[in-house]
Amino acid sequence: MRGAGEPLTVEPLALRGVARGEVAVDIKAVGVCHSDLHLVAGDWPVDEPLVGGHEASGIVTEVGDGVDDVQVGDHVVLSWFVACRRCRNCLSGKAWLCTNTNAVANRLPDGSTATTTLDDEPVWPFLGLGAFAERVVVPAAAAVVVPDELPFEIGALIGCSVTTGIGAVTSTAKVPYGASAVVFGCGGIGQSIILGLQLAGADPIIAIDLDPRRRAQAENLGATATLDGSDPNLVATVQEMTEGGADYVFEAIGRTSTIEQCPPMLRAGGVAVLAGMTAIGARASIDPFDLADQGKSILGCNYGSSVPAVDFPRIARLYLSGRLPLDALIGRTRPLGEVNTALEDLRAATGLRTVLIP
Ligand SMILES: [Zn+2]
Ligand SMILES: [Zn+2]
Known part of the structure; x- marks a missing residue:
């Protein structure tokens, strides 16, 4: 370069x-x-x-x-x-x-x-x-x-992408089985987040992307439902599908407009995980009252909170045994x-x- x-x-x-x-x-x-x-x-x-x-x-x-x-x-x-x-x-x-x-x-x-x-x-x-x-x-x-x-x-x-995505679920957020989860963006990291949610036993797993091919790939990887990212009622649709808001929302794009939609999609006590990287200096707007009043959290996730010497061989073994x-x-x-x-x-x-x- x-x-x-x-x-x-x-x-x-x-x-x-x-x-x-x-x-x-x-x-x-x-x-x-x-x-x-x-x-x-x-x-x-x-x-x-x-x-x-x-x-x-x-x-x-x-x-x-x-x-x-x-x-x-x-x-x-x-x-x-x-x-x-x-x-x-x-x-x-x-x-x-x-x-x-x-x-x-x-x-x-x-x-x-x-x-x-x-x-x-x-x-x-x-x-x-x-x-x-x-x-x-x-x-x-x-x-x-x-x-x-x-x-x-x-x-x-x-x-990179697999460890970041799986780690976002298992290490950063520590998603328990049965939790409801939304994945914003179904590129490399979003797809790996879906695989991680599958491993963790999350349900439902709602994947959002603008592209129909990416949504089809997400279903193939284990998303239980997909939504078109251009839907103007995305937040309301997610709230309805999760009976009041998701336990976890993963942002895997790094776009401020989608980051801003994450907290409103959460139920009280829910957790948003930012796994996508924005440009340096980008700014996103949140409603701090909603965060405090509803006990919601936003977690940053770099490299899936991973320790490569431990996590790379562990993920490799899960692949080789047919579980990933x-x-x-x-x-x-x-x-x-x-x-x-x-x-x-x-x-x-x-x-x-x-x-x-x-
Ligand atoms: Zn990378
Ligand atoms: Zn150090």
């Missing part, structure tokens, strides 16, 4: 070898996530040039000194939020809230990058990974070992060179996940 709003370019770059505590990973599959769209649209200012991509799996090809829990040949899913393991949140077991990570500044933990142009100019790795690439060098903590039999495309999705039909999330695969077309697939907001194969 050489400029916001411009197409990505595919070009040869120089990648240094591994340093202490690092591993090199050959990328075998990388999903195209909504955060990549935010990135190329310029919603989140970044240093350029930069390599996008953060939802990836691959095989370890090299390990640095001091790495003992990952070996050459291991199949890994990459985590885009490498925690410091030293800050108060990390020490409290809340790695997803690390206040000390350089990943969100698109840097390796020491503030550097392993990649340069052929003219020796630094090229920054998106979320510390920069996985729209044939190979990456990342901290060993970013490479979570998964079973060899896990398909790479599935592993890639576990690296993650195959249903994969749309088409494309070669890495078609990354701009893959971003268009996502912008159209009609299909399933496009996965790039380097």
Whole structure:
């Protein structure tokens, strides 16, 4: 990425070898996530040039000194939020809230990058990974070992959207069985939220999307009812279907107009979970009296409140045992060179996940 709003370019770059505590990973599959769209649209200012991509799996090809829990040949899913393991949140077991990570500044933990142009100019790795690439060098903590039999495309999705969506249900909101739930937006994260609600035993599961194909996919994944997002009486319809309001509403788009509709859809004591990412600086309006009077809550959800080293293998095992039909999330695969077309697939907001194969 050489400029916001411009197409990505595919070009040869120089990648240094591994340093202490690092591993090199050959990328075998990388999903195209909504955060990549935010990135190329310029919603989140970044240093350029930069390599996008953060939802990836691959095989370890090299390990640095001091790495003992990952070996050459291991199949890994990459985590885009490498925690410091030293800050108060990390020490409290809340790695997803690390206040000390350089990943969100698109840097390796020491503030550097392993990649340069052929003219020796630094090229920054998106979320510390920069996985729209044939190979990456990342901290060993970013490479979570998964079973060899896990398909790479599935592993890639576990690296972001699946873990975010399932974690939003099971870790952030801790939805109990029988709870009523609404899912706003049926893209990659919304679809994974529906799978998480299925796992948790939520009922009903009401999915909302503008696109009829996305609504059909949502039903296929386990939504018990779907609503057209353009319905002007959406809030009243949800209240009627849930006999007074839903226990949980998940916003998986990151749009302020839908965020504003979440609290009114809740019953007293209900919980809205914001799992979609808005542009930085966006503002949404809420009715604070309704929130206080009705004891409603709004929870923020980053990366599904997950601990990747625990959650990636756990989700992989649920898939391999047939309890999580993650195959249903994969749309088409494309070669890495078609990354701009893959971003268009996502912008159209009609299909399933496009996965790039380097
Ligand atoms: Zn993502
Ligand atoms: Zn930390």
